[in-house]
Amino acid sequence: MLEYLRISIIWFNNLVLGYYVLANILYLILFTAAVWGILKHLLRVDYGAYQESINPAMAPPVSVIIAAYNEKANIVDSVRSLLRQNYHEYEVLVINDGSTDSTLKSLIDGFSLRRTDTVYRDIIETAPVRGFYTNPDMPNLVIVDTVHSGKPDSLNVGINVSRTPYFCSVDADTILEADAILSLMRPIIEKPELIKATGGIVRVVNGSTVENGKIVKVALPSDSLSRLQIVEYIRSFLFGRAGMSALNSLVIISGTFSMFHKKTVQSVGGYVHTTVSEDMELVLRVHKKMLDSGQKYSINFIPDPICWTEAPRELSMLAKQRRRWHTGLAETLFAYRGMFGRPRYGRIGFFALPYQLLIELFGPVIEILGYGIVTASFFAGVIDLEFLMLFLTLAVLLGVFFSTGAILLEEITYRRYPKIKNLLLLLFYGVVENFGYRQIISLWRTQALLNALFRRKKGWEHVTKHGFKVKKDGLPKTEATKG
Numbered sequence: 001m002l003e004y005l006r007i008s009i010i011w012f013n014n015l016v017l018g019y020y021v022l023a024n025i026l027y028l029i030l031f032t033a034a035v036w037g038i039l040k041h042l043l044r045v046d047y048g049a050y051q052e053s054i055n056p057a058m059a060p061p062v063s064v065i066i067a068a069y070n071e072k073a074n075i076v077d078s079v080r081s082l083l084r085q086n087y088h089e090y091e092v093l094v095i096n097d098g099s100t101d102s103t104l105k106s107l108i109d110g111f112s113l114r115r116t117d118t119v120y121r122d123i124i125e126t127a128p129v130r131g132f133y134t135n136p137d138m139p140n141l142v143i144v145d146t147v148h149s150g151k152p153d154s155l156n157v158g159i160n161v162s163r164t165p166y167f168c169s170v171d172a173d174t175i176l177e178a179d180a181i182l183s184l185m186r187p188i189i190e191k192p193e194l195i196k197a198t199g200g201i202v203r204v205v206n207g208s209t210v211e212n213g214k215i216v217k218v219a220l221p222s223d224s225l226s227r228l229q230i231v232e233y234i235r236s237f238l239f240g241r242a243g244m245s246a247l248n249s250l251v252i253i254s255g256t257f258s259m260f261h262k263k264t265v266q267s268v269g270g271y272v273h274t275t276v277s278e279d280m281e282l283v284l285r286v287h288k289k290m291l292d293s294g295q296k297y298s299i300n301f302i303p304d305p306i307c308w309t310e311a312p313r314e315l316s317m318l319a320k321q322r323r324r325w326h327t328g329l330a331e332t333l334f335a336y337r338g339m340f341g342r343p344r345y346g347r348i349g350f351f352a353l354p355y356q357l358l359i360e361l362f363g364p365v366i367e368i369l370g371y372g373i374v375t376a377s378f379f380a381g382v383i384d385l386e387f388l389m390l391f392l393t394l395a396v397l398l399g400v401f402f403s404t405g406a407i408l409l410e411e412i413t414y415r416r417y418p419k420i421k422n423l424l425l426l427l428f429y430g431v432v433e434n435f436g437y438r439q440i441i442s443l444w445r446t447q448a449l450l451n452a453l454f455r456r457k458k459g460w461e462h463v464t465k466h467g468f469k470v471k472k473d474g475l476p477k478t479e480a481t482k483g
Helices: 002-046 049-053 075-082 103-110 151-161 180-190 224-246 262-267 278-293 315-335 343-361 363-379 385-413 420-453
Strands: 062-068 090-097 114-116 129-135 138-146 166-171 174-176 195-204 209-211 214-217 257-261 298-309 469-472 475-477
Touching: 002 224, 002 298, 002 343, 002 363, 002 385, 062 075, 062 151, 062 180, 075 090, 075 103, 075 174, 090 103, 090 151, 103 129, 103 138, 138 151, 151 166, 151 262, 151 278, 166 174, 166 180, 166 262, 180 195, 180 257, 180 298, 195 224, 195 278, 224 298, 224 315, 224 385, 224 420, 257 262, 257 278, 262 278, 278 298, 278 315, 278 343, 315 343, 315 420, 343 363, 363 385, 363 420, 385 420
Parallel strands: 062 090, 062 166, 090 138, 195 298, 209 469
Antiparallel strands: 114 129, 129 138, 166 257, 174 298, 195 257, 209 214, 469 475
8 A cells, every 4th residue: 555655646747847847948939029029020120120010000990998897096196197109090998897996086177077978888798877077178188987797897988889890898996008008909900900919028017106197206116026027927918928929829918008909809799708718718719710611811929028017016916816816827727628629719719718727727736735745755766856846847947947038038128127126026016926936826726726627706806906006296106995
C-alpha cells in the first residue's frame, strides 16, 4: 500500500513537472509572438504606414458606451475624458444601471443635463428604460437611466440607442488618452470588411493624477498591492494578449476598453447574462458565428497604452475581482465546449481554447497542488534536491523572467513610466510578485473554479473603488464607491 502511494506521488510530481515544461514553452511562444507583433506595430506607426494607408477623417462614427452602476466617484471624470477624444465623429452614451448612489445626479449636475423625451427601440430586448438626459450644448452626450438589470443588459441598451456602425465599450472607472479611439479604430479603418472587434491595453491609474478627465501626471502608486497589479497588467496585455493576437488566436478582449462592429454583435444577439464574463463570451460567440458561416474576419489587439483604470487597493476587493474573472472564464469555456478540437474552428478550437482551459483555468489548481505535494515529497524523501530545484526553476524563476521581460518590453516601446526609479521599482516588483502574490491569486482562482464546478453561485461580487486621484484647487482628492 505504501509503495503504491509512493509511486502515485512520483507520477503526480512528474505530471506537475511536465505541466510546467509545457506551460513555459507556450509562454515563450507567446512572448516571442508578442515582441514580433508589437515591434511590427510600432514600425508601422513610426514610419507612417498607417497615415499613408488610411485617412482618419474618413473613419466611421463610433458610439462609446459606459455601463455605470454606483460609480459616483469616477463617472464625471471618465465622461470628461471621453468628450476630449481626438476623433472626428462620435457619441458618448452613459447607461445608468439603476444606481442607488448619486451617479445619475453627478452626471446631471456635472454636465447641466435635462430630461428629454426620446423614443426607445429595443432591437435587442432589454429591461425597461426610465428616461433620457441631454444638454443641447453637448449633442454627442446622452445619459440613459434604466432599472437595475446588470452590465450586459445596460450595454445592450447602449447598442440599441447608438446611431453608429461601431461601438466602444468602456468601464465607468477609466480614463482614455486623447487618441485612444483613433488608435483602436486604425485596423478597422484600414480593413473595415475584415475586422469585427479590437481591444486595447489597459493600464492601472492608481498613483497618477487626474484633472478634468485628463491624466496630468503619470506616477507609480505608493502601495505595494497596486504596484504588483501594474506588473500583472503589463505582463497580461503586452505579453499574453499581444502574443495571442499575433497568432490570430485572441479570445479575450477586455470589456474595460473594446471596439465592436455593431451589426455583427446584433446578429449574435448582443450581450448575455449567462456568465459574469460577458466580454469574453461575446468574443467567442462572434468567433463561432464567423467560423460557422465560413466568413473571413479578424479579432485583434492593438498594443497602444491608451486606457487607464482604477485597480483594487485592498486584498479583499482584489479577491472578489479575481474570483469573478475566473468564474467567468470557467462559465464561458463550458458554454463553448463544443468548439474544442473541431477542424471547423481552426486555431480557436485547437489552440486558443485548449490553452485557456489547461493553462489559464486549471493551471492555478496544478500550481497550488504542486507547491504543496512537491515540497512535501522532498521532505519525505520521495524526490531528490535536483527534482525540487528543477520544479522551482520552472514554477518560479521562469515566471520572474517573463514578468521582468514584459516590463523591459514596455520600457523600450511605450515608456509610460520613463523615470529610471520607476523602472527599477517595477523590475523589483516583477521579481517579488512571484514569491507570494502570484500564489495568492492562484488560490483565489482555484476557489472560483471549485465554486463553478460545484455550482456554488456567488453572483456579481462588487468591488469598492476609492476614485481617481483628482487635482482640484491644487489638492488631490478621492471618494470611495462600489462598482
